[in-house]
Amino acid sequence: MPDSAATSTKTPVTVLTGYLGAGKTTLLNRILTENHGQKYAVIVNEFGEIGIDNDLIVGADEEVFEMNNGCVCCTVRGDLIRILSGLMKRKGKFDAIIVETTGLADPGPVAQTFFVDEEIKAKTYLDSVTTLVDARHFDQALKDGREAKEQVAFADHIILNKTDLVSPEKLDEIEARLKGLNPLATIQRAHRSDVPIKALLNQHRFDLSKMEKVENHHDHGHDHDHDHDHDHGHGHGHGHDHHHHGPAHGEPGHVHDEHCGHDHHDHHHANPGHGEAGHVHDEHCSHQINPIHDEEIKSVSLSSETPMDGVKFTKWLDKLLAEQGQDILRAKGILNVAGEEKRLVFQAVHMILEGELQQPWREGEKRLSRAVFIGRNLDQAALKAGFEACVVQ
Amino acid sequence: MTIAYSKSFDSYVVAALFDSLDEPIVALADGRVVFPDLDAEFDSHPNAGILCAVVHPTGLGIVTGGDDGRVVWTTKDSGPIELASHKGAWIDVMTAAPEAQTIAYAAAKTVYLLDLLSKAQRVFRHDHSVSGIAFDPKGRKLYCSTYNGVNVWFSRIAEQKPQKLFWAGSHTAIAMQPAGDFLITAMQENALHGWRLKDSKDMRMGGYPAKIKSIDFFAKGKLLATSGANGAVVWPFLRSNGPMGEEASEINPQDGAMVTVVSGAPEETLLAAGLDDGRVWIAELQSTGIDWVKAEKGAAITALAMSNEANRLVFGDEEGFVYIYEGSE
Numbered sequence: 258m259p260d261s262a263a264t265s266t267k268t269p270v271t272v273l274t275g276y277l278g279a280g281k282t283t284l285l286n287r288i289l290t291e292n293h294g295q296k297y298a299v300i301v302n303e304f305g306e307i308g309i310d311n312d313l314i315v316g317a318d319e320e321v322f323e324m325n326n327g328c329v330c331c332t333v334r335g336d337l338i339r340i341l342s343g344l345m346k347r348k349g350k351f352d353a354i355i356v357e358t359t360g361l362a363d364p365g366p367v368a369q370t371f372f373v374d375e376e377i378k379a380k381t382y383l384d385s386v387t388t389l390v391d392a393r394h395f396d397q398a399l400k401d402g403r404e405a406k407e408q409v410a411f412a413d414h415i416i417l418n419k420t421d422l423v424s425p426e427k428l429d430e431i432e433a434r435l436k437g438l439n440p441l442a443t444i445q446r447a448h449r450s451d452v453p454i455k456a457l458l459n460q461h462r463f464d465l466s467k468m469e470k471v472e473n474h475h476d477h478g479h480d481h482d483h484d485h486d487h488d489h490g491h492g493h494g495h496g497h498d499h500h501h502h503g504p505a506h507g508e509p510g511h512v513h514d515e516h517c518g519h520d521h522h523d524h525h526h527a528n529p530g531h532g533e534a535g536h537v538h539d540e541h542c543s544h545q546i547n548p549i550h551d552e553e554i555k556s557v558s559l560s561s562e563t564p565m566d567g568v569k570f571t572k573w574l575d576k577l578l579a580e581q582g583q584d585i586l587r588a589k590g591i592l593n594v595a596g597e598e599k600r601l602v603f604q605a606v607h608m609i610l611e612g613e614l615q616q617p618w619r620e621g622e623k624r625l626s627r628a629v630f631i632g633r634n635l636d637q638a639a640l641k642a643g644f645e646a647c648v649v650q
Numbered sequence: 651m652t653i654a655y656s657k658s659f660d661s662y663v664v665a666a667l668f669d670s671l672d673e674p675i676v677a678l679a680d681g682r683v684v685f686p687d688l689d690a691e692f693d694s695h696p697n698a699g700i701l702c703a704v705v706h707p708t709g710l711g712i713v714t715g716g717d718d719g720r721v722v723w724t725t726k727d728s729g730p731i732e733l734a735s736h737k738g739a740w741i742d743v744m745t746a747a748p749e750a751q752t753i754a755y756a757a758a759k760t761v762y763l764l765d766l767l768s769k770a771q772r773v774f775r776h777d778h779s780v781s782g783i784a785f786d787p788k789g790r791k792l793y794c795s796t797y798n799g800v801n802v803w804f805s806r807i808a809e810q811k812p813q814k815l816f817w818a819g820s821h822t823a824i825a826m827q828p829a830g831d832f833l834i835t836a837m838q839e840n841a842l843h844g845w846r847l848k849d850s851k852d853m854r855m856g857g858y859p860a861k862i863k864s865i866d867f868f869a870k871g872k873l874l875a876t877s878g879a880n881g882a883v884v885w886p887f888l889r890s891n892g893p894m895g896e897e898a899s900e901i902n903p904q905d906g907a908m909v910t911v912v913s914g915a916p917e918e919t920l921l922a923a924g925l926d927d928g929r930v931w932i933a934e935l936q937s938t939g940i941d942w943v944k945a946e947k948g949a950a951i952t953a954l955a956m957s958n959e960a961n962r963l964v965f966g967d968e969e970g971f972v973y974i975y976e977g978s979e
Contacts, residue, residue: 315717315740318758320778322797322820324838335797335820335838336758336779343717343742346662346679347699374838375861 267382268345269459270354272367275389276398276405277360280418284389284450284457285357289314293454296351298344300337302359313351315340319359321366324373331373331608332366338374345380353458354381361404364388364411365586365607372609385462388412388442389450393422395431403553409435410554410586410631412442413462421448429546436548439631440556441589463604554586555635560627563648564595570647574603574610577643582608584635590628593618595649603628653944654962655686655974663966664700666953670709673726674964676953676972677703677714683724686964686974694722694730701742707751707766715741715755721764733764734771743783750789752805756780761794763805774803774812782824784833795824795835800845815850817843823863828871832892836862840878842885846892853894855885860908864954868914868921873935875912875921880904882912882923884935901933902940910951915960922963924951930965930975943975 275281288297298313320336337356344354358367364386371383388408391398398405409415415435420428428446435444443462445452570592578585588605603612618624630640662679669675676684681695694700698718706713711725719739724730739757746753751766761774761783778797785792785805792803794812797820801812820838827833832853834844840861844853862878867887874885874893881903885893901921911924919935928948933940949969956963963975 316738316758318779320797324820333838338822338838339742339779339781340740343699343701343740346664346701347717348662350680350699376863 267380268348268351268354269384269461270341270356270371270381271384271458272356272358272364272386273389274358274362274364274367274386274408274411275360275416275418276391276394276401276408278394279360279389279391279398280416280447280450281357281360281389284416284452285355287450288355288454288457291454295353295454295458297458298347298351298354300340300354300356302357302362315344317356319362331369333370333373334366337367337370338377341377341381345376348380353384355458361402363404364408368411368606369609372606372611383463384458385413385460386411387414387416387457387462389416389418390431390435392417392419392428392431395434399434406438406551406554407586409438409442410556412439414457414460415439415442415444416447416450416452416457417444418447418450420446430549433546433549434551436546437550438554438556439587440548440558441587441629441631554631554633555637556629556631557635557637557640558627558629559641559644560625561645561648562623562625564593564624565626565647566649567592567594567597567601570594571612573643573647574605577640578605578608578610581632581635585630585632587632588628588630590626592626592628593624652976653973654976655972657686657972659684659691659966659970659972661970662968663953663970663972665703665712665714666964666966666972667703667705667712667955668957668962668964669705669711670958672957672959672962674955674957674962674974675703675705675712675724676964676966677712678970681716681718683712683714683730684972685726686972688726690726692724692729694724695720701740702744702755704744704746704753707746707748707753709748713744713746713753715744715757717741719757721753721755734762736762743780745783745785747785747789747805749787750785750805752785752789754783754785754792754805756783756794761792761803763792765805772805772808774801776801781820781822782835784824784826786826787828787830793824793826793833795821797821800824800833800835815845817852819843822861823865825865825867825874827874827887827892828867831890832887834865834874836865836876836878842876844892846894851894853892855893855898857898858883864909864911864913866912866914868916868956869919869935870917873914873919873921875901875914875923877909877912877923879909880907882909882921882933884921901935902931904929911954911965913954913956913963915956916958918960920956920960922954922956922965924954924965924967926950928967930954930963930973932963932975944973 300315300317318336321332322335324333590603592601594601598617599614602615664679665677674686677700679699681698682691683694684691695716695718698716700714700716703712703714713723717740719736721734722730723733741755741757744755753764758779759776761780763772776796780794780796782795792805794801799817800815803812821835823836825834840858842855858878860878862876864877866875876883881900883898883900885898886896907925907927909923910926914921922932924930930944931942949967951967954965961977966972
């Protein structure tokens with residue numbers, strides 16, 4: 258991850274998750290057959306499902322094992338380590354790798370594999386955990402067990418699929434629930450997995466340098482009564498594409514505010530309009546969908562304008578992840594460390610933490626420290642107290 | 651003491667070895683098998699990649715396993731001959747038993763055994779993927795490293811339950827001591843594990859900074875060399891206890907570089923190592939003399955072998971350069 262994507266020679270890996278029937282196989286078939294100018298190696302969980310003969314399709318066994326890596330104990334995918342190291346010998350035959358997981362799989366071990374094994378870490382980087390959600394069966398999937406929820410909570414990118422099979426109101430409700438489970442992921446709507454392939458892969462969503470996405474998520478009106486504005490004329494013209502923000506946004510280091518703190522409308526992106534295939538759904542803005550929070554999996558957003566004590570914060574975070582890492586699915590943050598001109602960015606997958614100093618704060622920029630935790634049984638008050646205790650006194 | 655051969659093949663070098671006639675042979679990730687001495691190459695796995703390779707049990711030529719599910723024997727005279735094919739499988743582990751004239755290879759959880767004399771083929775199924783296979787010196791038993799230890803099978807019996815050598819964790823490679831007394835596995839957690847086979851006594855051999863990908867017994871099986879550190883790590887197997895209670899030595903450690911592959915002389919205390927920065931050295935362990943075979947840095951060395959006579963080295967790197975070094979003797 259700390260390899261800043263653009264200059265990296267590492268091979269990007271997209272992890273594709275989604276509950277049973279969400280459309281993963283349809284999407285994979287498109288990736289493998291469409292002429293998009295890119296070549297992918299695909300690691301599938303069931304070999305027979307993909308009806309395409311291609312020597313870059315490999316069957317995996319979903320072999321999860323516990324690994325003791327110094328003081329961090331975590332689960333990784335052994336078969337993935339083996340297959341990826343085999344694939345890396347044929348570097349040059351493909352541009353990127355896609356790992357499909359079974360509908361019931363926990364994405365945690367897959368993601369952790371990319372941080373725990375040195376060789377894999379040296380040759381590949383996790384580009385994105387992309388989760389397909391079946392709009393029609395979303396409610397049922399949530400009831401079935403914790404897998405569907407965790408796949409959403411874990412995602413960097415959510416494709417809300419089969420949108421033609423439910424009403425617009427229902428879609429907005431689903432999207433609100435997705436946001437409640439995971440405020441960090443971008444949400445994209447699709448009919449038959451018909452998202453543009455280019456927008457799907459090699460987007461560096463997992464990359465620390467894309468941490469602008471960690472916005473100030475504190476308190477977005479917890480209106481559980483669903484009375485937020487559904488009346489969002491489909492013709493409104495801000496269909497700008499989140500994938501192309503960052504450097505391409507015009508302003509260097511542009512911090513994208515998902516909560517409409519500033520005007521997006523001066524970014525001219527010719528994207529399909531709302532409701533059309535390929536529309537990249539903007540998270541908030543005037544088409545405001547407020548998150549509907551979940552009882553089990555929550556996200557906690559923290560922020561502070563007072564500079565942080567870097568040592569204190571690191572100690573707190575280490576301890577937090579060591580004690581509650583099993584329950585913390587994902588965490589991301591950007592910190593203003595006292596006496597440091599650069600932003601400290603971090604992200605965690607369960608107990609595995611990666612952080613680095615990145616580009617300096619811009620002149621005149623508000624140096625706001627912020628962190629988001631997504632997980633089970635999160636104690637908001639305790640997290641807030643712990644975070645605030647790390648500010649410079 | 652010179653580099654006698656160097657050539658770019660523009661494909662990751664998967665394996666480099668000498669057959670029993672000391673013919674150097676190289677297997678490339680793009681499916682080619684190269685005989686550098688003849689300047690000949692064969693497309694043994696067309697449109698596919700080679701994942702593993704061993705010397706054929708007869709001692710002649712190379713057997714390769716590919717991501718096309720094929721097992722191919724390539725000799726300099728006859729070119730490639732297909733020995734087996736398993737559609738959709740990735741054959742990434744292989745070993746051969748010259749004594750028994752058998753080849754064993756694995757694709758994911760299944761180990762296949764080809765008996766070249768009886769033409770029998772046997773299948774050994776595992777609960778988890780197999781990461782390495784080793785025969786005992788006579789080729790009677792087959793040791794398969796997998797998750798939580800090693801499964802032991804009799805090569806000549808069709809239906810059987812394996813004996814288990816249990817050790818928790820993920821074992822990623824395996825090597826049998828030439829005398830057949832000790833079995834060694836590399837583990838995901840930067841350590842070796844060993845078993846003294848007569849009593850299944852466990853040995854833990856740790857302290858490595860990196861994952862161990864290369865294990866080689868040399869010097870008549872008295873020494874074991876491994877990668878996974880700044881220098882080559884050498885464990886003594888001089889007594890009946892093997893390395894138990896003994897210290898390993900680290901040979902020629904280099905700051906900022908890791909040994910990726912090791913190869914020792916079968917009969918002598920001569921050891922060569924390839925580094926992740928492209929350098930290669932050779933050391934006579936009794937005289938402590940170390941020579942740089944290749945001192946220029948480059949792509950990581952991925953394959954290395956010492957000839958049976960210990961007068962030549964063949965090695966290759968990630969970017970597809972292949973070199974042969976000839977000693978002065």
